[in-house]
Amino acid sequence: MSRRRSIDWVAVHQAALHDQIRHADLLELGVLSSTIARRVHAGTWGRSAFGVISLTGPPRTLDQRLAGAVLYGGPGAVLSGVAAARLHGLERLPNQPAGTALLLIGHDKHRVSRGLITVERTTRLPEPRAIRGLPVAPVTRAVVDAAKRLEGTDQIRAFLAETVQRRFTTATALRTELEAGSGRGTAKVRPVLVEIEDGVRSVPEAKARALAASIPDLPPMMWNPRLVLDDGTWLADPDGWLDDVGLAWEIHSFRHHADPDAFDDTLSRQARITSTGVHVIAHTPRQIESDRGRVRADLLAAYRAASLRPRPAVTALPAA
Known part of the structure; x- marks a missing residue:
């Protein structure tokens, strides 16, 4: 009479990551290949990444899919790119199929990319941070790895911009990481990083910067400077600033107009700035995109008008 094999199912579930476990680990824990196949066929279990079994049926959550990717990568694998940036809390991310993952593994390891999982061997394997139980690359590395794989400049x-604006990292740290890594994909990131280093913190500001730079009669514009009064009191952080005449340029997005509180804050800030003698001109992103000639003329007229008045007593400090 055959004896039923005794399996420690508690140990099986404890060995899983978000209910995902390597096929080889199941065998090591005493689960027969026939049992695995039977449960997968019945739908009780499911197949996750290559060589990885999901103990709750086909993986349904993003964490389960990413866990499957990590287990496929093997010991030491680290999530990077867009998936890692999302885990860090960034929001302005490109749409990707659920489970798309960039895995970093040591240069001495051998794994091939499969399906939604891209594997990159590296001699600069970062020390991961555990987020929701997953090994995640530091945010600066994740962002640079992702940016090198994005297609559109605005993306x-x-x-x-979000990464620096929300203080996840700094322009200096991004530059250091970009220069330290592989050169593949950096050509399209470099000009954008120059904009970020110049103080630009959004897509509309980047386009405004290019427009302003195309006007020969305007001096170089500062972006997102910190304006302070002579006694050190903070005044405002305008989007653009022409320091020689004290002219502020504001880019008013639809989001601020659609949000009553944000719009009220914008108007209050503008009143506070003008009360000190600063000249303010404002445009919308749509105007900058579709009516460039008018915007150029507005900027030049505002600059000339501001130059006829005493410069306001404010100091502009570079963007943080």
Whole structure:
């Protein structure tokens, strides 16, 4: 009479990551291949990444899919790119199929990319941070790895700008990481990073910067400077600033107009700035995109008008 094999199912579930476990680990824990196949066929279990079994049926959550990717990568694998940036809390991310993952593994390891999982061997394997139980690359590495794989310039702009605007990292740290890594994919990131280093913190500001730079009669514009009064009191952080005449340029997005509180804050800030003698001109992103000639004329007229008045007593400090 055959004896039923005794399996420690508690140990099986404890060995899983978000209910995902390697096929080889199941065998090591005493689960027969026939049992695995039978449960997968019945739908009780499911197949996750290559060589990985989901103990709750086909993986349904993003964490389960990413866990399957990590287990496929093997010991030491680290999540990077867009998936890692999302886990860090970034929001302006490109749409990707659920479970798309960039895995970093040591240069001495051998794994091939499969399906939604891209594997990159590296001699600079970062020390991961555990987020929701998953090994995640530091945010600066994740962002640079992702940016190098994005296609559109505006996608890269929005991505890098959010990272710095929300203080996940700094322009200096992004530059250091970009220069330290592989050169593949960096050509499209470099000009955007120059914009970020110049103080630009959004896609509309990047386009405004290009427009302003195309006007020969305007001096270089500062972006997102910190304006302070002579006694050190903070005044405002305008989007653009022409320091020689004290002219502020504001880019008013639809989001601020659609949000009553944000719009009220914008108007209050503008009143506070003008009360000190600063000249303010404002445009919308749509105007900058579709009516460039008018915007150029507005900027030049505002600059000339501001130059006829005493410069306001404010100091502009570079963007943080």
